[in-house]
Amino acid sequence: MSKEKLKGYKEIPIGGLITEPGSAKKFKTGDWRSFRPVWLQDKCTHCMICPPSCPDDCIPTEGNLPNIKRKETDFDYCKGCGICAQVCPFKAIEMKEESGFIK
Amino acid sequence: MAKIKALTGAEASAEAMRQINPDVCAAFPITPQTPVMQKFAEFVADGIVKSEFICVESEHSAMSACVGSSAAGARTMTATSSAGLALMWEILGIASGLRLPIVMTIVNRALSAPINIHCDHSDSMGARDQGWVQIYSENAQESYENTLLAVRLAEKVLLPVMVCQDGFITSHGVENVAVYDDNKVKSFVGELKPYKPLLNVDDPVTYGPLQLTDYYFETKRQQEPAMEEAKKAYQAIGKELKKITGNDYGYFEEYQLKDAKAAIVVLNSTAGTTKAVIDKLRQKGKKVGLLKIKLFRPFPYEEVGRALKNISSIAVLDRSESFGANAPVFGEIKNALYDAKSKAKLHSCIFGLGGRNIYEKDIEDLFSKLLTNKLKGKEYIGVR
Ligand code: SF4
Ligand code: SF4
Numbered sequence: 290m291s292k293e294k295l296k297g298y299k300e301i302p303i304g305g306l307i308t309e310p311g312s313a314k315k316f317k318t319g320d321w322r323s324f325r326p327v328w329l330q331d332k333c334t335h336c337m338i339c340p341p342s343c344p345d346d347c348i349p350t351e352g353n354l355p356n357i358k359r360k361e362t363d364f365d366y367c368k369g370c371g372i373c374a375q376v377c378p379f380k381a382i383e384m385k386e387e388s389g390f391i392k
Numbered sequence: 393m394a395k396i397k398a399l400t401g402a403e404a405s406a407e408a409m410r411q412i413n414p415d416v417c418a419a420f421p422i423t424p425q426t427p428v429m430q431k432f433a434e435f436v437a438d439g440i441v442k443s444e445f446i447c448v449e450s451e452h453s454a455m456s457a458c459v460g461s462s463a464a465g466a467r468t469m470t471a472t473s474s475a476g477l478a479l480m481w482e483i484l485g486i487a488s489g490l491r492l493p494i495v496m497t498i499v500n501r502a503l504s505a506p507i508n509i510h511c512d513h514s515d516s517m518g519a520r521d522q523g524w525v526q527i528y529s530e531n532a533q534e535s536y537e538n539t540l541l542a543v544r545l546a547e548k549v550l551l552p553v554m555v556c557q558d559g560f561i562t563s564h565g566v567e568n569v570a571v572y573d574d575n576k577v578k579s580f581v582g583e584l585k586p587y588k589p590l591l592n593v594d595d596p597v598t599y600g601p602l603q604l605t606d607y608y609f610e611t612k613r614q615q616e617p618a619m620e621e622a623k624k625a626y627q628a629i630g631k632e633l634k635k636i637t638g639n640d641y642g643y644f645e646e647y648q649l650k651d652a653k654a655a656i657v658v659l660n661s662t663a664g665t666t667k668a669v670i671d672k673l674r675q676k677g678k679k680v681g682l683l684k685i686k687l688f689r690p691f692p693y694e695e696v697g698r699a700l701k702n703i704s705s706i707a708v709l710d711r712s713e714s715f716g717a718n719a720p721v722f723g724e725i726k727n728a729l730y731d732a733k734s735k736a737k738l739h740s741c742i743f744g745l746g747g748r749n750i751y752e753k754d755i756e757d758l759f760s761k762l763l764t765n766k767l768k769g770k771e772y773i774g775v776r
Binding site: 295297301302303304305308310 | 491492588600607608609611613618
């Protein structure tokens with residue numbers, strides 16, 4: 290959740306309108322996660338199957354074909370659905386209980 | 393110059409819509425739809441108005457289409473009645489919550505069960521807390537003029553408005569209606585300047601996002617000052633409209649009320665019947681009067697309290713029930729009189745459910761009971 294101070298009724302746009310485009314980015318939904326996809330870099334072949342499979346578009350990539358690489362999951366938005374782990378042909382993603390990562 | 397036309401109440405509302413020439417009308421084309429839309433569809437088919445007419449598959453869809461079109465930035469109107477309004481229920485709150493200035497004619501008719509098509513106010517009174525402004529009309533003339541006022545009011549305060557008239561009694565009864573000059577009316581109504589329209593890609597907005605415990609309450613909190621604003625704007629816009637029509641647009645009409653000892657409070661067509669009885673009784677020296685509510689939401693508590701404060705005996709007539717509680721109009725009048733510290737004897741009278749007729753004789757009897765303190769508790773007029 291964002292730490293922004295919540296506004297009063299006189300300060301917000303009327304009718305619940307959102308007047309700022311792309312503001313959903315501010316809504317950090319990663320804290321809904323109960324499982325974490327742990328990326329095992331040594332097993333990853335950067336086959337590019339997982340990035341487009343993520344329903345939250347939170348597996349970032351770098352570079353262009355044929356030298357494209359995936360990067361670490363964006364845990365601000367990853368909800369731990371496990372689709373990436375399912376689709377990975379190289380078992381390079383393991384789902385682990387999120388509770389083990391909470392400091 | 394006004395033209396006098398022989399119109400039903402429904403046609404009078406359609407006539408207002410012809411002059412307003414809204415961008416979009418969405419309506420369900422069969423019963424419980426009203427002749428308002430039937431007549432308006434003729435105007436569309438004949439090319440007399442430029443409106444986009446969307447025939448939808450239900451009243452729920454009709455109001456949904458209106459919500460979409462109004463959010464897009466189009467001046468949007470519709471009409472419905474009875475079960476149609478009931479089916480719109482969910483979307484009524486969306487229209488007001490999103491602050492969309494939709495104007496809708498309501499032809500007041502009973503709700504099932506039992507199945508009935510005739511006049512009572514259960515439909516719109518049931519919707520009184522859905523955040524819409526509600527204006528009630530005594531006759532075809534008022535329906536016509538209130539519709540003109542409603543468009544300006546809705547767009548000024550960004551709230552949807554219902555303009556109500558009695559089913560059949562008003563909607564299907566032919567009266568002489570003064571229809572004002574098209575150009576004058578058009579310049580009164582003006583052009584819609586939409587607030588944050590969805591279709592404006594230069595200023596992108598999102599309508600209808602999820603707001604949970606963090607912001608829902610704040611968004612609803614905004615609707616209250618909007619209603620306060622509506623109360624002020626109603627009068628200001630009414631004054632402007634008066635320049636064309638010569639008529640007053642008070643929150644209510646007082647008829648022989650100033651020196652009255654006994655008064656009836658009622659809205660819509662029964663006010664007309666009550667006036668006829670008052671004229672008769674006044675000739676016999678009886679001090680009787682009427683307060684006819686026009687603006688029901690927002691409700692003018694203070695002003696009503698002041699107008700009724702010194703009257704000793706008052707009957708409030710409701711054409712709908714609130715089972716197990718005070719009837720809708722009665723409850724509001726009681727609130728107003730409590731605030732005004734009135735000591736009036738106040739009576740609730742239910743009448744006319746499912747179109748049961750109320751006659752001059754009934755109202756005469758009611759006045760004589762009021763004047764002689766013979767009313768006890770809640771009264772049902774015309775029920776066996
Ligand atoms: S667990 Fe689900 S949300 Fe998280 S990265 Fe994998 S596919 Fe995306
Ligand atoms: S699917 Fe597996 S191997 Fe392919 S990029 Fe993703 S993590 Fe690496």
